[in-house]
Amino acid sequence: MILLFIQHTMVHKVLINLFIALCYFLAAQLGFFLAFLNTQVSPIWPPEGVGFAAIALLGPKAIPGVVLGAFVANLVNNPNIPTASLIALGNTGSTLINLWILKKLTGAxxxxxxxxxLLVFLFFGTLPGASFSAFVGVGSLMIFGFVPGEAFWNVFFTWLAGEMQGFIIVAPFLLSILNKDNYKVFSIGKTIEFFLSILIISQVAWYVFSVSDPLMFIPIPFMVFLAVRYRNIGTVLGGFIFSTIAVYHAIHGVGPFAEVTNRIKSLNNTLIFLDIYLFSKITMSYCLVVLLNERDEKNNSLISSQIDNNLELEKKVKERTKIIEDQNQEFQYQIKMARSIQTYLLPDAIPEINDFKIGYQYFPMMDVGGDFLDIQYFKENGILNLFICDVSGHGVAAAFVATMMKMGLSSWYDFPTDVVKASNMIHQTVAKKVDRHFITATFSSIDLKSKVIRFAVAGHMPLLIVHKDGSRTEINPTGTVIFPYFPPNCELGVYNIQQGDQIVLYTDGITEARNSKEEFFEIDRLTKAIHKYRNLEPSNACQQIVDDVIEYSGGELLVQDDLTILLVRA
Structure with a gap:
């Protein structure tokens, strides 16, 4: 499995880097198409923007793709492995240098x-890397005889300008179009409007840069429009289109920059002037859109501040509400923990006993409840102790008292058959601590050999025996509820269990459940349900009975008391 995961990860990385290399290669073909002095020197080098965006978005894992793309692109254009290798290293190194500077100085x-x-990028985050690439690239071309020594500086500065234009134009273009947040301002209608605007502006740019008249400043208002109307996407796409069209016409000897070439008799200097023109125009657009974005952020912040000032009272109410919600959340968490503890105290495993089957179900009305039950099997003595109780009230307080009962039962289990003594022990250890609460409980002990059940009822529901034929017997020996003022004075009850008998201990939430007509579930329905589900396992039968009571009540939200039932089938 680990090997497959590693293989999958490696394949994923390889595919990503191959895709980056392909994008770099295609961008390089565009750059070579715009080259003029040397087949490897272009006034705009788009691949640098591709490499910058790839490493900025994907991190160091994109570096192999950039290196591969740069090497293949240069090798295809000029089949010389040493120069292709050196230029590839120079291109990749320039990207890493500029990214490091931008990250170091701005954190972005x-x-x-x-x-x-933006300012760090324009003045510190393009020149160092571009200089490194130009020096390595032109130097390698000169060493291997592709550029004469006297042309070194002319080619160097053109290379340098092209590298910088690749960073300045292409990198923000790719980073912006790949950022989905930039598309939030586009509705369907605005998207259609945007493409129509781009089409018109492209036609304008094509005309401006194809005629010799000095019209190169006409695109400026169009760039302003794109920045104001469409923000980042409009700015970067407009800049990319204008720049590409301008360079295309200039290298083909057409347009206003061709006139400059004819006047100064230097195509190299003309292209440098063109790069300066593009730099100033693109920089203006970038500054405008960043200022607009920051203005919007400040305006939104100011509006938010004004709203907060005007609605200070509402804010305070929200703050108080938040405090209450947090407290309630903490309370709910505590309730959840309390329920976990209470559930943990319930029998986690039902003993398996020959001739007897046991099951129970507990459903608290709230997250925690005041009902509790316990099952203890003393295998060496052949004794099965069953306990059930109901604490007055509901919720957390009742649940804590019920939890105290669990601790109080330990003294009974030292004398498992003396149920009357157990009721008195509970009164001595627990009742004095329950304050205004009182407790009803049934203590029972079954001798599994003689099949005799001894029980004491402290103000609780009578012991219910449902016989094999569906009839019932209710036994209710005297005994009062457990509360601080006097002991329960329970009477001992004894019953000889017959084959097919079902011994039922339950809380009043079962029989006193009411439907929409205010009719009680009552003991008759409980008896019939127990007989009806006699062929189910006791736990499943208890679950079915609780479900019937919930349905009778109209759903879980309408249940008015905790529901607990314990069933022993002989």
Whole structure:
């Protein structure tokens, strides 16, 4: 399994890097298409933006894809392995240098995330890496004879400008279009409007840069429109389109920059002027959109502050409500813990005994309840002790008292057959601590050999025996509820269990459950239900009976008391 996981992870990484390499290669073909001095020197080098965006988004795991793409792209264009290798290392190194500087100085990797990030990116996060790449690239071309020594600086500065334009134009373009948050401002209608605007602006740019008239400043208001109307997406896409069209016409000797070439007789200097023009225009657009975004953030913050000031009272109410909600959440957590503890105190395993089957079901009206039961099997003595109780009230207080009963039962289990003594012990150890609560309980002990049950009822429901034929016997020896003022004075009850008898201990939540007509469930329905489910396992029968009571009450939310039943079948 671990090997398969590793293989899957490695395949995933390989595919990602192959995709990055492919994108880098395609972007390089666009760059080579725009090259003019040397087949490997372009006024805009788009792959640098691809590498920057890939490593910014995916981290170091994208580096192999960038290296591979740069190597293959340069090798295909100029089949010389040493120069292709050196240029690939220079391209990758420039990206890493610029990313490191941007991250170190701003803590961000998106140049358009803030004005600080933009300024650092433009003036410190492009030049060092671009210089490194230009020096390595042009140097390798010169060493291997592809660039003459006297042309080194001309090619170097053009390479440098192209690298910087690749970072400045392409990197923000990719980071913006890959950020889904930038599309939140686009509705369907605005999306259609956006594509129509791009189409019109592309036509305008094509005309401006294809004629010799000095119209290169016409795109500026269009760039402002894109930034104001469509923010990041409009800015980066507009800049990419304008730049590509401008460079395309310039290298083909068409448009206003071709006139500059004819005047100064230097295509290299012309392309540097073009890069300066593009840099100023793109920088203006980026600054505008970042300022607009920051203005919106500040406006939203100001509006929020004003609303808070105007609705200070509401804020205080919300704060108090939050405090109450937090307290309630903590209380619910405590209730959950209390229920876990109470559930833990219930019998976790039902003993398996020959000739007897045992089952129970407990359903608290609230998260915790005041009912409790216990089952203790003394195998060496052949004694089975059964206990059930009902604490007055509901909820946490009743649940805590019921939990105290569990601790008080330990003294009874030292004398498991003396049920009357057990009721007195509980009164001595627990009753004086229950304050205003009182407890009803039944203590019973079955001699499994003689099949005789001895029991004491302290103000609780009578012991119910449902016979094999469906008839019932109720035994209710005298005994008062357990509370602080005097002992329960329970009378001992004895019954000889017959084959097919079902011994039932239950709380009043079962028989006193009411339907929508205020009719009680009563002992008759309980007796019939016990007989009806006699062929089910006792636990399943108890569950079915509780479900019947809940349904009779109209659902769990309408149950008015805890429901507890303990069944022993002979």
């Amino acid at each position: 990797l998106d140049p358009l995330s803030s004005m600080k990030s």
